[in-house]
Amino acid sequence: MSSTLFGFSGDFDVIVIGGGPAGATTAALLAERGHRVLVLDRERFPRYHIGESLIPGVMVPMEELGLVERMEAKGFERKYGGTLVWGNNEVPWNFSFTTGGRIPYAFHTRRADLDTMILDRARELGAFVVEEATVKGPVEENGRVVGVRYAVGGLDGVQEARASLVIDASGQARVLGRKYSEITWNEQLRNVAVWTYFDNCHRLPGDEWSNILIEGTRDGWFWGIPIDKGVFSVGYVTRSDVASKSDQSLKELFASELETTSKLKDLLRDATPAAGYRTARDWSYTNDRFHGDGWVLVGDAAAFVDPLFSTGVALATLAGSTLSKIVDKILRNPQIEEKALDRYSTAYRNFFDDIRTFVEGFYDRSKTKGFYFDLAQQINDPDKKNDAQVDFVKLISGLSGRAGGLFDLSLDDLIENVGDVEDVKDPSAAGN
Ligand SMILES: Cc1cc2nc3c(=O)[nH]c(=O)nc-3n(C[C@H](O)[C@H](O)[C@H](O)COP(=O)(O)OP(=O)(O)OC[C@H]3O[C@@H](n4cnc5c(N)ncnc54)[C@H](O)[C@@H]3O)c2cc1C
16 A cells, blocks of 8 residues: 655655645645645646735735745735725725734735745645646545545656545645535626736825725726736636627627726726736635545635635635644544544635625625625624724635634544544654
8 A cells, every 4th residue: 555756655644636825735734743745736836826916814824834024035015905996986995904903914926936935835844745746536445535646747657645634725626526526606606707917007006005906897897916016917807698698709808898997997007918818717616515535625626716805815725724733633533534524614614605705795886885894794793893894804804704713623622532632733742
């Protein structure tokens, strides 16, 4: 039952499929706890990915990974809030992350840089990372997933690696979810996105300088993200049926809808195109199962919600951080696997559902900002302990949740039940 990989032989504690933010965070924090972790990603990093704007929730796992100073040093632009042309409000309105309390800013990034930084950190902390390694499918024994089959670019044949647990962090490819879980598509959020980059863009004035701009149009909305210097990432999101019924291509739709914007058009008045157009299906979904015998899902591989509030990377890394702590305990106490993963799955779904419910409500642009604040309060703070605006900012910062925080799950009662209480911080005591 052993695997050989470039001279490394033996089984792993954990195999992670995909080295994006979810997989790399989970792998890094498990390796830091002394576990033998193999990460397989089909791409060579740095690789392009859409999703440049972050929210404060991401700073919790980035701090844990020791990456905040590196993000600053890399020159990622600090993001303090957002400017919205949205709803039945007469003027653009703003939100500032400071209103939400604890973490007042996040960053705009180039994802190739951010994702490489997290994956490199996983390597530094001891994870074994193989790039250009495409996972073809799971290895099963007696109904349990015990490893994966994968092919490495440039090498003949398919290899096999085995582990106590396989984590699927393969994003929308859903390598294991596709096989073991049904998917529920969110009918209201069956969207499509088209985006490109512009140079020489103007910035929003004053305190709004580094805000993300979100501007609604008749059938969709635009994002405008100041990535660095004069460069903006600009994307248009509309319903799939609107796009398919239109006689315009997505690129033409982008151009004609851009003409109908006010604020965004103004920022782009002297802009020059800096890249071609890219498109993606942008359908929100949830897997019906987040885990099974020997496997568990994290990040987009588990669930995906429309990028209206730039929540994807925060969700992926918060869930990855949470999962790393849970898997650490499972590896020391294998008897708790099913119950522990149930608990992870419930907390993750609750956290995700709150954001999804809010995004669905926010898509109704006939309302005023007071309505959106109240909606956030109903979801987040039904006892109205905070001002509704504070609840709104907390929610879109990724810093709230019914579960009392996705990242703060206790399993102590489960471990006590198996009579095997151990200190999570001390891997040497684990004997694995
Ligand atoms: C249009 C659009 C705009 C977005 N904007 C934002 C935004 O502004 N901010 C934000 O936070 N989020 C945004 N997102 C969402 C965000 O990009 C994702 O939520 C985030 O990348 C999820 O991270 P992940 O690690 O789960 O998946 P990914 O980042 O997709 O990583 C998955 C990895 O798995 C690898 N992989 C796939 N299949 C295999 C295989 N068979 N074998 C081995 N490896 C495999 C891939 O190569 C990839 O590196 C946006 C999404 C879309 C569609």
